[in-house]
Amino acid sequence: MGKLIASLVDIVKKNKFVDDTQKALFDNFENTKRVNVYIDDLDRGWEGRKEDIRRISALLNAVRDISNEMDNVHFMISLRSDVYYLVRTSDESTDKISGSVIWYTWDRHQILALLAKRVETFFGRDISENSLMGMHQSKIAQYLDPIMTQHFEGKGKWENAPIYRILMSLIRNRPRDLVMICTLAARNARKKGRSKILTEDLQSIFEDYSLERIQDIENEFKSELPEIRRLLFALKPSAKKSSKFSDLYVYTTDQVEAKIQSASANAPFYFSNNNKQATSEELHYFLYKINFLTARRKNKDDVLVRKTFEENKYLTGRFVDFGFGWEVHPAYRWALEPDDSESIYARLDLLDFE
Numbered sequence: 001m002g003k004l005i006a007s008l009v010d011i012v013k014k015n016k017f018v019d020d021t022q023k024a025l026f027d028n029f030e031n032t033k034r035v036n037v038y039i040d041d042l043d044r045g046w047e048g049r050k051e052d053i054r055r056i057s058a059l060l061n062a063v064r065d066i067s068n069e070m071d072n073v074h075f076m077i078s079l080r081s082d083v084y085y086l087v088r089t090s091d092e093s094t095d096k097i098s099g100s101v102i103w104y105t106w107d108r109h110q111i112l113a114l115l116a117k118r119v120e121t122f123f124g125r126d127i128s129e130n131s132l133m134g135m136h137q138s139k140i141a142q143y144l145d146p147i148m149t150q151h152f153e154g155k156g157k158w159e160n161a162p163i164y165r166i167l168m169s170l171i172r173n174r175p176r177d178l179v180m181i182c183t184l185a186a187r188n189a190r191k192k193g194r195s196k197i198l199t200e201d202l203q204s205i206f207e208d209y210s211l212e213r214i215q216d217i218e219n220e221f222k223s224e225l226p227e228i229r230r231l232l233f234a235l236k237p238s239a240k241k242s243s244k245f246s247d248l249y250v251y252t253t254d255q256v257e258a259k260i261q262s263a264s265a266n267a268p269f270y271f272s273n274n275n276k277q278a279t280s281e282e283l284h285y286f287l288y289k290i291n292f293l294t295a296r297r298k299n300k301d302d303v304l305v306r307k308t309f310e311e312n313k314y315l316t317g318r319f320v321d322f323g324f325g326w327e328v329h330p331a332y333r334w335a336l337e338p339d340d341s342e343s344i345y346a347r348l349d350l351l352d353f354e
Contacts, residue, residue, distance in 0.1 A: 033072045040078045045223050047272035048086060056083070057091040064097050081310055082289050105310060108168045109137065111175050115182070116143035137164060148185070148197035156346035166202070169350045170209070170330050172291055173308070177331065181209055206341065210334035217332075221290050225271055231283060232292060234263035235328050236336040247347040248337075249328040253316075256284050256293070256326050285316045292332060295324040304349060 029035065042059070046052055056079070063075045079087075084101070088094050113132035120127045120143060132140055141150070141164035152161045171177035184205035185197045192201070214232065222228050237248035238259070251259070257280035263269075268277040271286075278286075287293040288309050295307040295315045307315060307324065315324050328336065333344050 035073045037073065037075045038078075039075065042077065043080045043083045046080075046083055047223050049273040050090075052273070053087050053090045056087050057094055060087070060097050061093055064100075085313065106173045106175060108171070108173065109133070109140075111171065111173070111178055112137055112140050112164055112168060114175055115178055116140050119143055119147055137168075138162065140164070146196075148182075149199060152202070153199040154203070154345050155342065157348060157350060158345045161350055163202075165350045169348070170206075172213075172329065172331055173310075177213070180212060181205070184208055203341075207334040207338050210332055210336075213331040214335045217290055217292060221286075223272060225269065225278075225286060227267075227269055230263065230267070231260070231269060231287070232332070233336060234259050235287070235292070247327065247349070248343065249333060249348075250296070251326045253284070253326065256287075257281065260284060281316070288316050288326075289313075292329060293326045294329050295322075296327050297322075297324045 039059075042056055060077070063077065066073055067075060081103070088098065110133070113129065113135075116132055117127065117129060123146065127143075132143075141162060144150075144164065148163055150163055152158050152163055152166045154161075158166060167178060167181060170181065181202070182197070185201040188201040188204050189195070189197045194201070214229070217232070218229050225231065235249075235251075235256070260280040260283045264277070264280070264283075269283060270276070271278055271282070284293075288295065291308055295312070297305055299305050306327075315322050330344075330348055333348070334341060337343070
């Protein structure tokens with residue numbers, strides 16, 4: 001490897017640079033003597049098969065060997081958390097690279113601060129990320145006032161709620177979700193001749209946003225479960241619950257698995273890495289892993305606690321009852337029930353992430 005880099009340096013030195021960018025890159029290499037290699041999209045087409053695991057495991061170990069041999073070659077590899085988790089628990093040789101793993105996650109406070117920073121930058125004003133991160137969420141939300149209403153003029157549990165709580169309740173822990181909501185709502189506001197996003201602009205785009213999230217999750221995980229869309233829509237409420245205040249998308253473990261069993265009765269589900277029929281427990285775990293389902297329960301202070309797969313991977317296990325129920329993430333609900341959006345406003349508990 002060292003001889004290869006030395007040869008490349010000699011070759012480049014003997015040739016003219018095509019542009020200033022190439023020259024700057026080479027000058028930087030000559031000064032630092034460091035090569036950074038970035039590898040992404042390894043989970044594209046991931047099916048969770050043994051050969052998939054072996055392929056990624058072999059790459060990780062090869063990268064480790066090269067880095068140990070050459071101090072000036074550095075690798076950064078991006079993997080989905082569930083892919084790394086499966087590789088890590090399936091191949092003991094990967095314990096040697098576990099100390100080099102950086103878990104990259106977003107929380108909602110960071111995402112809200114990011115939106116405020118984007119607004120301030122657009123208007124040519126400067127504010128540091130550290131300042132925003134140190135603020136209360138309600139204070140950060142004031143930076144959104146030039147572009148959107150501060151309160152949601154809706155019904156039910158959403159009536160007069162701070163707009164930032166609405167936004168944070170509808171996104172997964174991904175900045176692009178918030179960008180999508182704001183973009184769709186801004187387009188609608190502009191079409192109506194407004195310079196500010198109002199409640200009606202948000203209400204008009206929730207279904208499109210939800211459909212896009214369904215498409216997102218299908219694109220990401222269809223290679224692992226070909227009939228993922230049918231499984232997702234199996235969690236659509238089948239009947240109205242007795243209380244008008246109950247949430248139709250909140251289930252016990254038994255209720256989740258009963259709905260899955262019902263959907264599997266005439267047409268079983270099969271994962272790409274296995275020819276055996278998938279069990280309801282395996283499909284339940286899959287729905288939690290892809291963050292379609294969120295774990296939820298009330299703590300001793302009667303405060304609603306929500307957990308995602310990244311926060312705790314073991315909550316679906318039958319061997320221990322952790323006391324959690326399940327809810328379909330709000331991002332998907334308009335897609336599952338487009339003809340009854342009013343019930344979502346009436347029943348959905350907004351996220352309290354203070």
